[in-house]
Amino acid sequence: MSDDPSRPAPPGRRGRVTLVDVAREAGCSVSLASIVFRDAPGASEATRERVRAAAKRIGYRPDSRAAGLRRANSGLIGVTYDVRQPFHAGIIECLYQAADERRDIALALGATYPGRDDSRAAEALLRERCEALIMLGPQIRTRAIAALAAEVPVVVVARKVRAPGADQVRVDDSGGLALVIEHLIALGHRAITHVDGGGAPGTKARRRGYLKAMRAHGLEEFIDVIPGGHTGDAGVSAGRALLGRGSLPTAVAAFNDISAIGLSTWLGISQLGIPGDISVTGFDDAPEAASAIVPLTTVSQNLQLMTRTALDRAVDRARDRCLPGEHIIVPRLITRTSTGPPR
Amino acid sequence: MSDDPSRPAPPGRRGRVTLVDVAREAGCSVSLASIVFRDAPGASEATRERVRAAAKRIGYRPDSRAAGLRRANSGLIGVTYDVRQPFHAGIIECLYQAADERRDIALALGATYPGRDDSRAAEALLRERCEALIMLGPQIRTRAIAALAAEVPVVVVARKVRAPGADQVRVDDSGGLALVIEHLIALGHRAITHVDGGGAPGTKARRRGYLKAMRAHGLEEFIDVIPGGHTGDAGVSAGRALLGRGSLPTAVAAFNDISAIGLSTWLGISQLGIPGDISVTGFDDAPEAASAIVPLTTVSQNLQLMTRTALDRAVDRARDRCLPGEHIIVPRLITRTSTGPPR
DNA sequence: CTGTTAGCGCATTCAG
DNA sequence: CTGAATGCGCTAACAG
Numbered sequence: 001m002s003d004d005p006s007r008p009a010p011p012g013r014r015g016r017v018t019l020v021d022v023a024r025e026a027g028c029s030v031s032l033a034s035i036v037f038r039d040a041p042g043a044s045e046a047t048r049e050r051v052r053a054a055a056k057r058i059g060y061r062p063d064s065r066a067a068g069l070r071r072a073n074s075g076l077i078g079v080t081y082d083v084r085q086p087f088h089a090g091i092i093e094c095l096y097q098a099a100d101e102r103r104d105i106a107l108a109l110g111a112t113y114p115g116r117d118d119s120r121a122a123e124a125l126l127r128e129r130c131e132a133l134i135m136l137g138p139q140i141r142t143r144a145i146a147a148l149a150a151e152v153p154v155v156v157v158a159r160k161v162r163a164p165g166a167d168q169v170r171v172d173d174s175g176g177l178a179l180v181i182e183h184l185i186a187l188g189h190r191a192i193t194h195v196d197g198g199g200a201p202g203t204k205a206r207r208r209g210y211l212k213a214m215r216a217h218g219l220e221e222f223i224d225v226i227p228g229g230h231t232g233d234a235g236v237s238a239g240r241a242l243l244g245r246g247s248l249p250t251a252v253a254a255f256n257d258i259s260a261i262g263l264s265t266w267l268g269i270s271q272l273g274i275p276g277d278i279s280v281t282g283f284d285d286a287p288e289a290a291s292a293i294v295p296l297t298t299v300s301q302n303l304q305l306m307t308r309t310a311l312d313r314a315v316d317r318a319r320d321r322c323l324p325g326e327h328i329i330v331p332r333l334i335t336r337t338s339t340g341p342p343r
Numbered sequence: 344m345s346d347d348p349s350r351p352a353p354p355g356r357r358g359r360v361t362l363v364d365v366a367r368e369a370g371c372s373v374s375l376a377s378i379v380f381r382d383a384p385g386a387s388e389a390t391r392e393r394v395r396a397a398a399k400r401i402g403y404r405p406d407s408r409a410a411g412l413r414r415a416n417s418g419l420i421g422v423t424y425d426v427r428q429p430f431h432a433g434i435i436e437c438l439y440q441a442a443d444e445r446r447d448i449a450l451a452l453g454a455t456y457p458g459r460d461d462s463r464a465a466e467a468l469l470r471e472r473c474e475a476l477i478m479l480g481p482q483i484r485t486r487a488i489a490a491l492a493a494e495v496p497v498v499v500v501a502r503k504v505r506a507p508g509a510d511q512v513r514v515d516d517s518g519g520l521a522l523v524i525e526h527l528i529a530l531g532h533r534a535i536t537h538v539d540g541g542g543a544p545g546t547k548a549r550r551r552g553y554l555k556a557m558r559a560h561g562l563e564e565f566i567d568v569i570p571g572g573h574t575g576d577a578g579v580s581a582g583r584a585l586l587g588r589g590s591l592p593t594a595v596a597a598f599n600d601i602s603a604i605g606l607s608t609w610l611g612i613s614q615l616g617i618p619g620d621i622s623v624t625g626f627d628d629a630p631e632a633a634s635a636i637v638p639l640t641t642v643s644q645n646l647q648l649m650t651r652t653a654l655d656r657a658v659d660r661a662r663d664r665c666l667p668g669e670h671i672i673v674p675r676l677i678t679r680t681s682t683g684p685p686r
Numbered sequence: 687c688t689g690t691t692a693g694c695g696c697a698t699t700c701a702g
Numbered sequence: 703c704t705g706a707a708t709g710c711g712c713t714a715a716c717a718g
Contacts, residue, residue, distance in 0.1 A: 018695055029704045034697060042703075059494070064470040065408040065417070066695035069710050074408070083432045084630075092426050093456045106467065109452035113436045124449065127407040151402070233634050265636065268612040287427075291576045293608065361711055372688045377713060385687075409711035412694045 017060045026054035037062050039103055064106065068129060076108050077314050078125030080118045081136040083111040085230075086258065087284050088136045091157065094307035095134070105315060112139070119144050126152060131318035134310050135159075137201045153317035153324075155310050158301075159201035167317065169310045169327045173202045176299040176331035177209030180253050180281040183297070183333055185213070189251040189279065189342050191222050195238040195263065197255035198229035206255060206283065228255050235262025243270055250278060250342035257282035257289040257298055264294055264338065275340035285334050295336035302329050360403045369397035380405050382446055407449065411472060419451050420657050421468030423461045424479040426454040428573075429601065430627050431479045434500065437650035438477070448658060455482070462487050469495060474661035477653050478502075480544045496660035496667075498653050501644075502544035510660065512653045512670045516545045519642040519674035520552030523596050523624040526640070526676055528560050532594040532622065532685050535562070538571035538581040538606065540598035549598060549626065571598050578605025586613055593621060593685035600625035600632040600641055607637055607681065618683035628677050638679035645672050 023033040028051065035042045036051040043051075054060075068074035079095060081088040092109070099105045108128055110121030118138040125133060132153040138145060142163050148154050149165035157169045177194075184192050194210040197203030207225060214223050228238045235254060239262070242248065254260035260282035264274055272278055274294045282289050285300035306329050316322050366376040371394065378385045379394040386394075397403075411417035422438060424431040435452070442448045451471055453464030461481040468476060475496040481488060485506050491497050492508035500512045520537075527535050537553040540546030550568060557566050571581045578597060582605070585591065597603035603625035607617055615621055617637045625632050628643035649672050659665050 016695085019697095020695085029706095030696085031698080031705080032703065035703095038697080040697095044703085047703085061466075062470055063412075063472055063695055065412050065472055066710090067697070069406075069408050069412060069712090070695080070697045071710085083435050084429075086427075086429075089426045089456075092454055093458070096454065096456070096459055109454060111435055111439065111452060113432075113439075115436070116439055123404075127405055129406055129408055232631070236636055265608050265611070268608070269636065271614065288575070293579055293612065359711085362713095363711085372690090373712085374690090374714085375688070378687095381713080383713095387687080390687080406711055409694090410713070412696090413711080413713045414694085 017058050018063075019060070021058055022051065022055045022060045025058050026051045073131050073318065074129045075104050076106055076128060076130045077311065077318075078108045078110055078122065078128070078130035078133045079136065080110040080112055080121040080125065080133065080138065082139075083113050085137070086288065087158075087256070087286055090286060090303055091136055091307055094303045095311060098308045098311045102315075105311070119148075122148055132314035134314050139201075149324075153314060155314045155317075157306065157310050160205060165324055167310075167313045167324045167327070169306055169313065169329070170202075171299075171301040171306070171329045171331050173205035173331075174209035174212065176283060176301075177206040177253065178213040179209075179299055179331055179333045180283075180297065181210055181213035183335065184251045184253065184279060184281070184339065185217050185219070187251075187279070187339060187341050190219055191224075191249040191342075192219070192251045192253060193224040193226060193242065193249040195226055195228035195235070195242075195252060195254045195259060197259075198227050198234060200230035200255065203255065210253060222249075224249060228259055230256055230259060232258050232262035232265075235259035235264075236266045239263045239266030239270070243267075248272075248278060251280070251339070252278065253281045255283060257284045257286040257292075257296055260296055260298070260338075261288055261292050264292065264296070268293065274338055277343055279339040279342070281339060289334075290336070292338075294338045297336045297339040298334050300332045300334050302332060305329055360401050361406075362403070364401055365394065365398045365403045368401050369394045416474050416661065417472045418447050419449055419471060419473045420654065420661075421451045421453055421465065421471070421473035421476045422479065423453040423455055423464040423468065423476065423481065425482075426456050428480070429631065430501075430599070430629055433629060433646055434479055434650055437646045438654060441651045441654045445658075448654070462491075465491055475657035477657050482544075492667075496657060498657045498660070500649065500653050503548060508667055510653075510656045510667045510670070512649055512656065512672070513545075514642075514644040514649070514672045514674045516548035516674075517552035517555065519626060519644075520549040520596065521556040522552075522642055522674055522676045523626075523640065524553055524556035526678070527594045527596065527622060527624070527682065528556070528562070530594075530622070530682060530684050533562055534565050534567075534592040534685075535594045535596060536567040536569060536585065536592040538569055538578070538585075538595060538597045538602060540602075541570050541572035541577060543573040543598065546598065553596060565592075567592060571602055573599055573602060575601050575605035575608075578602035578607075579609045582606045582609030582613070586610075591615075591621060594623070594682070595621065596624045598626060600627045600629040600635075600639055603639055603641070603681075604631060604635050607635065607639075611636065617681055620686055622682040622685070624682060632677075633679070635681075637681045640679045640682040641677050643675045643677050645675060648672055 023030045036048050099107050110125045112121050118140045134155045137158045146163040155167040228234045282296045282298040285298045289296040289298045366373045379391050442450050453468045461483045477498045480501045489506040498510040571577045625639045625641040628641045632639040632641045
């Protein structure tokens with residue numbers, strides 16, 4: 001408590017509790033206290049307890065900025081995602097779970113929305129000195145991603161992008177869509193329409209899966225793709241378009257769950273029974289798919305595996321400088337009650 | 344200490360470009376370079392240009408951790424929010440917009456979901472040394488919020504909480520619900536049912552607004568509250584419950600938009616016309632409300648004002664140590680096509 | 687406008 | 703296990 005009045009007011013003692021205070025309170029050296037909070041070897045269990053108790057007593061909280069500044073690696077992994085995308089929310093949850101399993105990793109979120117693109121979000125994250133970037137379905141152009149990948153390890157999730165230097169982790173979109181088509185065909189369907197993603201990441205691959213599966217079963221003449229999108233609105237519009245035409249297919253494979261639910265809603269309102277009159281399928285296995293009015297047959301991306309892979313890649317690339325690669329997650333068919341034999 | 348001056352400044356000895364490198368490249372002092380990046384007064388426009396050009400040339404990016412470590416205030420405002428809540432996503436967007444208008448403020452997001460509560464999220468944020476915390480509809484108990492508020496300025500948004508020391512910014516929930524009831528009554532409705540929020544923040548106040556408005560118009564005998572929730576599923580369940588009873592009301596005021604949309608969907612599938620057979624209202628003016636199959640009459644919380652207020656309060660309290668207060672946003676009725684005269 | 691200096695809170699030596 | 707010393711990248715205060 002002996003402030004030296006001769007010197008200009010030291011801005012240090014502003015009431016902030018630091019590691020020094022903890023060490024003094026616990027009666028040990030700062031190095032030891034540091035070891036305890038880093039979970040590093042070199043302290044007995046007894047001292048660990050003592051130090052932690054002291055910290056709690058005086059209200060100490062580690063300063064992760066200072067720690068990151070000092071160590072070579074900040075332990076921060078940046079994640080850019082679309083704040084409006086429910087599917088991204090699910091991935092964020094899984095990423096947190098994966099990160100919580102490692103004591104040394106923290107996540108920094110960078111939200112994206114129509115007025116703030118992935119580049120902006122990434123820039124803010126990099127100023128915080130993230131070691132690596134995980135980008136969920138980035139909407140910026142490939143060369144912008146490549147530019148980022150040149151500066152920092154980048155892992156692109158849920159979008160196919162040929163950016164050299166960026167890892168890719170995504171489901172086999174083509175194979176996933178083929179899965180539901182095979183399922184519908186096995187049920188006896190032939191007139192199967194695909195409502196596409198209208199430009200959302202994965203649109204082309206899923207459409208390719210549809211075409212491939214139809215052709216593989218000699219159903220070329222039934223091939224029917226109508227424009228859609230990844231939102232519920234897009235599904236509603238597609239439903240409207242579908243009903244506006246002369247004949248109805250016996251099944252519709254939508255681009256994703258949200259769109260499939262919008263579509264189902266419109267069909268339901270138009271007094272069509274699902275799956276009695278028409279079968280509907282989605283993609284993603286979003287939480288909404290299971291709890292929809294008609295639980296949706298869909299394709300699971302195995303988020304656990306996907307996020308774990310993404311995080312591991314991000315950390316490994318940041319630490320060991322290993323080479324970027326492509327990681328394709330095998331999709332799985334989830335059968336629910338929105339599909340049945342044709343009418 | 345004699346680096347080869349002929350070669351373009353190598354990316355630092357440790358591979359990272361710092362302010363020192365920029366200063367050397369621009370041929371000026373570090374202080375000047377610092378001034379430029381902080382947008383602080385004390386440099387001519389010419390030098391600013393020169394320094395920025397040099398920075399770009401060698402690929403410099405400010406280190407916000409180091410800056411925050413040094414200055415008294417980190418400039419970081421932490422935001423905890425429910426990653427599954429579309430309504431929160433809208434607030435996040437507005438917060439970013441508000442933060443972007445101030446050069447000195449950055450947002451740090453802390454996601455919340457069933458396995459990770461607001462306390463966990465806040466803890467992580469505080470380790471990053473946020474100056475203040477904005478909590479969106481926190482689900483933790485009041486005393487946990489109070490505990491946080493004792494350590495750092497806390498602004499609670501969209502939840503009424505009597506935690507001493509925490510600011511509150513929220514819409515007048517009671518008045519908002521009353522607004523739609525008045526609107527329905529003016530249209531000629533008398534049998535108006537309220538589907539409540541089932542415990543979500545704001546449930547009680549909105550129900551109170553319903554009761555007050557009904558009583559104010561002598562409609563005690565028509566008072567009818569059924570349990571609901573804030574999700575689409577809850578709306579669907581409420582619709583099912585409603586139709587399972589003998590008689591139908593002529594209008595339903597739901598707790599929020601998402602629930603109202605679920606409700607509408609179920610009513611639509613049950614071949615009831617909206618608003619022909621029954622009027623439906625929501626709350627929040629979420630993006631989904633405008634683009635629903637039947638555009639929803641709802642209550643706007645004026646997010647712009649709400650978020651600006653929240654951010655200003657957070658910053659002011661962190662900087663000037665002013666006292667916490669309560670800030671009630673006046674709600675506004677948004678009339679769309681989901682309401683009409685009774686059948 | 688410049689250059690110098692002194693830390694912010696912490697991790698990491700290194701010799702005891 | 704201790705104690706002291708060094709510096710991460712930056713801001714701020716100061717005298718030129």
